[in-house]
Amino acid sequence: MTIEEKLLLNNHLETQRLYLRPITVADAEAMYEYASDPETVKYIYARHKSLDDTKVQILNYFVKDPQGKWGLELKSTHKMIGTIDFRLDEKDLKAEIGYAIGCHYWGNGFAPEAARRLLKMGFEVLGLKRIEALHCSENLKSGRVMQKIGMQKEGLLKNNTQLKGRTVDDILYAITDDQWQKQ
Known part of the structure; x- marks a missing residue:
């Protein structure tokens, strides 16, 4: 089985407090809530201006090519609070992580919790050698x-x-x- 196929099999993951699962158009309202907030998207992408804008983004980015993309859903409320991506480079046995979480949920450890789960999958299931991430130098929280x-x-x-x-x-x-x- 290829690394890409293993990634496709792991489209539903779980942590102590989160479900990591595929994003659908049914998530548009929850995503719009944080993607339209200027503070949340300050360092990542253009603010969504309407619910239809969010639906189009979901269709073109998450539904069209769902591999390595998860919605972060709180187990306690079943609300989607953000997303996390895993951009695989199968040839070089590495991947890049990216995430976006609504600012109302910052400071609760959800981003590290989800990212650790992807590290575990990347190293222990996919056999990757390196996982990286970038952040804007102004975005110290990331x-x-x-x-x-x-x-x-x-x-x-x-x-x-x-x-x-x-x-x-x-x-x-x-x-x-x-x-x-070693961790």
Whole structure:
């Protein structure tokens, strides 16, 4: 079985407080709630301006190509509070993690909890050698998530990303399979 096929088999994951599951158009209202909030999306993507905008985004990004993309659903309320992505590079045995969580849920450990689950799957099921993540240098909270899951800062990428009409620096974090085994 290929790494990609193993990833496809792991489209439903679970943590102590979260279900990681495929996103559907039925999630549009929950996603719109946080994707339309300027604070939540400040460092990631353009704010959704309408519920229809959110539906189109779900169809074109999550439904059209669902591999490695999960909605984060609270077990306690069954509310979707964010998303997490796992961009696989099968050839080089690595992946990149990205996440977005509604700002009303920040500070509760949900992003590290979900990201740790993806690290576990990536290293223990998929056999990856490296998992990395980037954050805008201004977004210190995202960097803190990366530190909490055991990633190490590897460098500053100057003028790396276009973010809402301006050029920003990104900070690269990563963890290897050897580092994961030592945790």
